[in-house]
Amino acid sequence: MIRVRLACGFLAAGMVAATAAWAPAVERATGEVPVAATVSQPPSETLSPLLEQALPNVRGKTFTSAIVDFPPAARAVPHRHGKAFVYAYVLEGTVRSRLDGEPAHTYRQGENWVEQPGAHHVLTENTSRTQPAKLLVIFISNTGDKLKVDDPPR
Structure with missing residues (x-):
């Protein structure tokens, strides 16, 4: 035995x-x-919604704010934000980001970027292997649309 x-x-x-x-x-x-x-696989990010509210002066549009936490070495899968306009502000740490057709850029605490509707976000990662990173993200989207759509697996 x-x-x-x-x-x-x-x-x-x-x-x-x-x-x-x-x-x-x-x-x-x-x-x-x-x-x-x-x-x-590296760890992924966590999105925590803060506020979602229909824009009273823009029919059919919604304002959503969220905190996105990236543990050390975390990387988001390539994704899109549908037809949403996106504003991202680095609250903590360092994040590397790349949109399709553009070079990668590293953003540090206090820096920000925007993503146009339909943009393909091919890279978002915490550059640190030991420290977390955190973003404040604002979405202006069509009411009812999903805020993040991951690329389908190959």
């Missing part, structure tokens, strides 16, 4: 090692990341 348990343990360890070895090859060949390979 002990030999069977040891053999099962060695087999499981070998399967984990084999998965680590073949996962990058599967991703290169198919564009898909095997489930076992997703364990090493």
Whole structure:
């Protein structure tokens, strides 16, 4: 019985090692990341809404403010904000951001940027591996629209 348990343990360890070895090859060949390979994905951001209110002087538009927290080394998946106009202000830390067709830019505490409606946000990440980063984000969107739509997985 002990030999069977040891053999099962060695087999499981070998399967984990084999998965680590073949996962990058599967991703290169198919564009898909095997489930076992997703364990090493960087942490993601957390969006906490502060206020959502219809704009009284602009029919069909809503103002939404939110805090976006990025743990150390966190990276958002590529996404869009639909038809929303977006304003982002760095409250804490350092964030690297890149919109499709533009160079990456690093923003520090007190700096800000805007995203035009329909912009494709291909990179947003906390540049620090040890310190959190935090943004205040303002959305002016069509009432009822989703504020963030992640790119579909490949």
